[in-house]
Amino acid sequence: MSDPTQLSLTALAQAIAKCKISSVEAVQACLDRIAEWQPKLNCFIRVEPEAAFKSAKAVDQALAKRRKLGPLAGVPLAHKDMYYRFGKVATCGSAIRRDWVADTTATALERLGAAGAVNLGTLNMAEFAFGPSGHNWHFGHCRNPWDPSRVTGGSSSGSGSAVAARLAFGALGSDTGGSIRMPAHFCGLAGIKPTTTRVSRAGAMPLSFTLDTVGTLTRTVEDSALMLRIVAGADSADPTASTRRVPDYLAECRKPAKGLRLAIPRKFFFDDLDPAVAKVMDAALAEFKRLGVKLVEVETPDMERVNAAAMLVINAEAATYHRNWMAKTPQLYSDQVRARLQTGMAVTAVQYLDAMRWRGQALREFLALFAKADAVLAPVYVKPTPTIAETDVGGSPNATAIIAAFTRLCRPINYLGLPALSVPGGFAHDMPIGFQLIGRPFDESTLFRLGAAYQRATDWHTRAPKAN
Amino acid sequence: MTPSIVAAIATANRIELPTQATEAIASALGATAARFAPGAESHPFEREPSDFDAALAEGAKR
Numbered sequence: 001m002s003d004p005t006q007l008s009l010t011a012l013a014q015a016i017a018k019c020k021i022s023s024v025e026a027v028q029a030c031l032d033r034i035a036e037w038q039p040k041l042n043c044f045i046r047v048e049p050e051a052a053f054k055s056a057k058a059v060d061q062a063l064a065k066r067r068k069l070g071p072l073a074g075v076p077l078a079h080k081d082m083y084y085r086f087g088k089v090a091t092c093g094s095a096i097r098r099d100w101v102a103d104t105t106a107t108a109l110e111r112l113g114a115a116g117a118v119n120l121g122t123l124n125m126a127e128f129a130f131g132p133s134g135h136n137w138h139f140g141h142c143r144n145p146w147d148p149s150r151v152t153g154g155s156s157s158g159s160g161s162a163v164a165a166r167l168a169f170g171a172l173g174s175d176t177g178g179s180i181r182m183p184a185h186f187c188g189l190a191g192i193k194p195t196t197t198r199v200s201r202a203g204a205m206p207l208s209f210t211l212d213t214v215g216t217l218t219r220t221v222e223d224s225a226l227m228l229r230i231v232a233g234a235d236s237a238d239p240t241a242s243t244r245r246v247p248d249y250l251a252e253c254r255k256p257a258k259g260l261r262l263a264i265p266r267k268f269f270f271d272d273l274d275p276a277v278a279k280v281m282d283a284a285l286a287e288f289k290r291l292g293v294k295l296v297e298v299e300t301p302d303m304e305r306v307n308a309a310a311m312l313v314i315n316a317e318a319a320t321y322h323r324n325w326m327a328k329t330p331q332l333y334s335d336q337v338r339a340r341l342q343t344g345m346a347v348t349a350v351q352y353l354d355a356m357r358w359r360g361q362a363l364r365e366f367l368a369l370f371a372k373a374d375a376v377l378a379p380v381y382v383k384p385t386p387t388i389a390e391t392d393v394g395g396s397p398n399a400t401a402i403i404a405a406f407t408r409l410c411r412p413i414n415y416l417g418l419p420a421l422s423v424p425g426g427f428a429h430d431m432p433i434g435f436q437l438i439g440r441p442f443d444e445s446t447l448f449r450l451g452a453a454y455q456r457a458t459d460w461h462t463r464a465p466k467a468n
Numbered sequence: 469m470t471p472s473i474v475a476a477i478a479t480a481n482r483i484e485l486p487t488q489a490t491e492a493i494a495s496a497l498g499a500t501a502a503r504f505a506p507g508a509e510s511h512p513f514e515r516e517p518s519d520f521d522a523a524l525a526e527g528a529k530r
Contacts, residue, residue, distance in 0.1 A: 196524070244528075308503035327482040343493045345481050346474045353517065354506050360519030361511070367527045400496050417524055441528040 004029045006464065009075055009169040009223035010250075016074040019063055023056035023074025023118060030076045030120055034167045036467055041143045043152075043161035045081045045091055047121040052076060055118040071226060073116030078168040080156050081122035082129055082205035083109050092205045093125040093155075095138045095332045096325055106203025107238065108172055108214050108231040115230045120168055123158025127337045129174055129207045130318060131155055132182055132406035133391050137334040141388050144186060145465035146431050150385045153182030153406070159217045160187035164432075166464055170218040170227050174204060176211045177314060178380070178410025181436055184217050184422035185380035188432030188463065190451065191217045192224045195442045196417035197242040199228070200235035208317040210356070211310065211414040220461050221423060221451035225249035228444065244442055252445040257453035258292030260446065262437075263373035268303040269409055273382050276428035281379055284425040284435050284454070288377070291453050296372050301365040303412050307404075309355040309362065310415035316352040319344025335395030340403075363416050367440070374446050376438040379409055380422055385431040413438055421447040424460040432460070469498045 004012060004026045015021045031049055038044055059074035082092045084102035091097050113119070124142040126134065134142045134157035142157035144150045145165035152161045156173030160183025163171050173180040175193035184191025192215045199214040206212060216227040229250065234243040264270075264285065273281065285295055319326070322341050330338055369376060383405070393399045413420045418441060422434045437447045455461050471490040474497075478485040485493075 304503055305505075308500045311500045312504060323481060330483070339489070339492075342478070342483065342485060342489060343496055345483055346469065346477050346493050346497055348469075348477075351501055351504075354511070355504060356517035357515045357519065358504075358506060358511055359517065360521075360523040361515060363520060363523040363527060367523070370527070397492065417520065441524045443528070 005033055005166040008220045009218055010220065010226055012169055013072055013075050013226070016059070016063070017069070023059040024053060026074060027052045027056040027076050027118060027120070030167055033165065034120070037145065037165045037167055040148050041145055041161045041165060042140045043124050043142050043158040043165070043167065044078065045122045045124050045139055045158065046089070048119065052118050052120050059116060059118070070115035072112060072230065074118060075116070075169050076118045076120050077112060077170050078120040078123050078162055079109065079172040080125045080159050080174060082125060082174060083172055084203040084205070085109055090122070090205065091139070093127045093129070093136050093139060096329060098138070102203070104203050107200040107235045108204065111231050112227070123162055123171060125158055126155035126179075127334055128322070129155040129176065129179060129205065130337050130340060132178060132403055134183070135388065135392060137394070143388065144385065144431075146188065147385075149387050149389070150431060151186060151388055151391055153186035155179040156183045156217060159183060160189060163217050163219060164188055164465060170216055170223055172231070173215055173217050175213045175215055175414065176207045177310065177407045177414050180215045180217060181380050181410050181420060181422040181434070182406060185434035186385050186432065188424045188434070188460065189217050189219060189422070190221045190224045190424070190461065191215065191422040192228055192444065192447070193413070193420045194228060194232065194444055195242070195419045197240050198419070198442065198444070199232050200238040200241040202235055202237035206321055208314045210313050210317060213414070221421065221448055221455050222250060222253050224421070225253050225448045225452070242442070247445050249445060249448050252448045253452035255449045256292070257288070257450050260375070260450060261294045261296055261373040262288055262450070263296050263298040263369050263376040265298050265300045265369070265376060265378060267299055269300070269378035271382070273379060274384055274428065276384060277379060277382060277433055280426035280428055280433040281435060285377065287454060287457055288450070291457060293450070298369050298372060298376075300369065301362065306362050306412040306415050307408060309358055310411045312347055312351050312355040313415065315340065315344035316347040319347070336393070336399050339395040339399065359415060366416050370440050375450055378436050378438060380434050380436050381406065381409065384429045410436070417441065419444045419447060421451050423451045423454060426460055469494045469501060
């Protein structure tokens with residue numbers, strides 16, 4: 001096999017299982033690419049070659065003995081540095097936890113490990129996952145492999161950058177206000193933000209106990225389906241994790257999209273679209289139509305209000321987690337994160353509880369759209385990909401507006417608790433552009449079905465950035 | 469929300485805030501709260517936060 005890094009996660013897993021390629025070869029190929037790309041992208045916080053080779057050799061030896069292994073046997077992955085692994089540092093992208101050693105292992109990591117995945121190391125991220133652009137003032141900004149002067153999106157910045165550059169085959173991210181969907185959009189990947197509680201959050205650094213979700217970034221929709229099937233499901237370590245049955249998402253990917261209905265919410269979600277981004281959205285809609293999907297124009301409830309409620313919740317809950325550090329070591333935060341946490345401190349109990357008790361009603365109003373459709377299609381971000389320099393605003397007064405612009409179309413979906421899948425839909429100004437498919441609660445299956453059908457008909461997800 | 473309330477909350481939480489920051493926070497938070505601004509009609513008196521779990525379960529049924 002010429003270059004295994006160009007395979008999808010699913011294809012590599014099959015190739016290793018059939019002994020067409022060894023796990024050691026796959027790990028070596030990833031490490032070679034990491035050596036080439038890491039100086040340009042700064043997407044890894046820590047690379048662990050010895051541990052990766054040890055795991056890979058164990059997989060290869062087991063396969064040689066014809067042992068039955070898990071669905072990710074020998075596949076090299078890397079994860080956002082906020083998933084705890086016992087005995088290892090989990091920086092959470094922060095100065096405060098620069099040397100903090102985890103005393104537990106995240107359930108999501110345990111499940112991926114049990115499925116045979118090999119861990120390459122930990123990935124860069126926004127400080128405490130509280131930043132939408134990919135800037136990190138402690139470990140250095142993460143860079144987009146399609147153009148290193150441009151943002152990756154955040155907070156799962158390293159996950160987006162590393163998977164898009166073919167340095168790892170998939171990565172865990174987390175999404176509290178768009179932190180998986182935005183890096184997927186900006187880097188040209190599939191990114192699944194599951195329904196709230198679909199995946200255990202045990203051992204994942206918290207930001208907002210109401211809005212946090214664990215999900216994945218991969219090159220294809222099928223890859224995300226495979227990873228989500230493995231990490232989703234009930235967990236005794238997280239009593240909030242849903243006990244609902246986890247479907248075979250990969251099997252759902254093989255079903256045709258014909259006959260499904262897609263809602264198009266022009267108002268709010270399609271407002272102020274850059275013409276080049278609008279062209280990508282139009283082309284994606286036309287492709288779905290060709291696939292036999294019925295397009296239905298719909299009106300959403302007041303999404304500005306949903307966004308404002310989400311802001312109150314995330315700011316208050318983040319400030320709650322960080323209250324002690326904010327009192328004792330405020331100087332260890334970046335200006336931007338400190339300013340956002342200060343705002344959260346000032347949310348009153350009445351404002352917070354009002355935002356929480358409106359959530360059910362807001363969800364019911366949004367769910368009315370699903371009387372006419374099986375899923376909703378919306379953009380992720382309305383403008384061309386900005387540069388790192390133009391969005392490097394720190395804690396200045398501009399920061400609030402820039403953060404709000406990044407998260408505007410994603411954060412409402414976290415407040416509503418719904419699943420959303422970001423899918424590469426084309427390019428604008430030579431940078432990838434995605435769209436998000438939003439589903440009913442716990443109906444990730446329909447999103448995978450639509451996304452996979454779209455990817456069978458298009459080739460955006462096969463395009464890779466070039467090193468130069 | 470006024471700067472003096474922000475300052476009082478910061479003091480209660482042992483957070484040091486310069487005057488400029490209290491004004492900026494009061495302004496930003498005021499704008500967000502105004503956009504949310506629950507009205508009596510659209511935000512029934514009886515609702516509790518746990519209502520969301522019921523709505524999520526209802527929404528999952530086809």
